[in-house]
Amino acid sequence: xxxxxxxxxxxxxxxxxxxxxxxxxxxxxxxxxxxxxxxxxxxxxxxxxxxxxxxxxxxxxxxxxxxxxxxxxxxxxxxxxxxxxxxxxxxxxxxxxxxxxxxxxxxxxxxxxxxxxxxxxxxxxxxxxxxx
Numbered sequence: 473x474x475x476x477x478x479x480x481x482x483x484x485x486x487x488x489x490x491x492x493x494x495x496x497x498x499x500x501x502x503x504x505x506x507x508x509x510x511x512x513x514x515x516x517x518x519x520x521x522x523x524x525x526x527x528x529x530x531x532x533x534x535x536x537x538x539x540x541x542x543x544x545x546x547x548x549x550x551x552x553x554x555x556x557x558x559x560x561x562x563x564x565x566x567x568x569x570x571x572x573x574x575x576x577x578x579x580x581x582x583x584x585x586x587x588x589x590x591x592x593x594x595x596x597x598x599x600x601x602x603x604x
Contacts, residue, residue, distance in 0.1 A: 503568050505541040505551060507581045509533040517583055521553040521567065533583075541567075555583065561602045563588065 509517045515535050521528040523543055528551070531539045541551065551568035555561075565588060568579050580591035581599075588600040 502542065502544055502577065503551070503570075503575070503579065504577060505567050505575075505579045505581070506538050507533060507540075507553075507567070508538040508583065509535050510582055510584045511535060511557060512585065515557060518556040519553055520556075521551055523551050524549045555588070557583075557602075563600055563602060565600045 507517070507519065509515065511517065513535055517533040519531040519533060519539065521531075521541065528541060528543075533539045543551075549568075549570050550566060553565055553567045555563045555565070567581060568575060582589040582591070582596060585602075587598050587602055589596040590599045591597075
């Protein structure tokens with residue numbers, strides 16, 4: 473009986489070590505999300521974001537300013553945001569999604585009158601249009 477227990481014990485230790493290494497390196501990533509207001513003079517963007525349902529706070533971004541979020545993702549996660557522009561325009565959007573991983577470490581967003589653009593591989597792509 474003791475011999476069987478000794479044979480299983482090293483395998484158990486190996487499994488624990490592998491899971492620990494994966495959790496600390498392979499499935500962990502940092503996300504940097506930048507949001508820039510290019511809507512025009514005297515226009516403020518009011519942002520409210522949730523990371524996996526956890527409150528990330530409210531931000532006010534004046535014209536030509538950038539707001540930044542930095543966070544570590546242990547498992548696949550998302551950053552869901554709501555943008556309001558002086559009460560006139562309102563938009564919910566996914567600023568970061570580890571499942572899609574369209575960002576390579578940094579996610580850059582640009583808010584303009586034409587919509588919300590994301591920088592993908594050095595090119596600005598329209599991702600969301602403002603609702604009418």
